[in-house]
Amino acid sequence: MAQAFKAFLIERGARLLKRVFDIDLEHCPRCGGDMKIIAAIEEPAVIVKILTHLGLPARAPPRAPARRLDLFEAA
Numbered sequence: 680m681a682q683a684f685k686a687f688l689i690e691r692g693a694r695l696l697k698r699v700f701d702i703d704l705e706h707c708p709r710c711g712g713d714m715k716i717i718a719a720i721e722e723p724a725v726i727v728k729i730l731t732h733l734g735l736p737a738r739a740p741p742r743a744p745a746r747r748l749d750l751f752e753a754a
């Protein structure tokens with residue numbers, strides 16, 4: 680993948696995290712200074728190894744069962 684396109688995708692991901700989860704990757708949470716993404720870990724095996732080392736779950740939580748939605752409930 681071209682380096683410029685990869686950088687574009689990383690920046691887009693940072694904007695999405697800010698918009699959806701209000702996670703700001705551009706400003707330091709301690710001093711408010713500018714931060715810059717310098718690397719992205721993409722290898723799943725490496726990600727699992729890091730999360731496991733930190734004691735964090737390496738798998739997504741199970742999906743909740745589908746719920747029935749009664750749109751036309753009799754009143």
Ligand SMILES: [Zn+2]
Nearest residue numbers: 707709710712
């Ligand atoms: Zn700082």
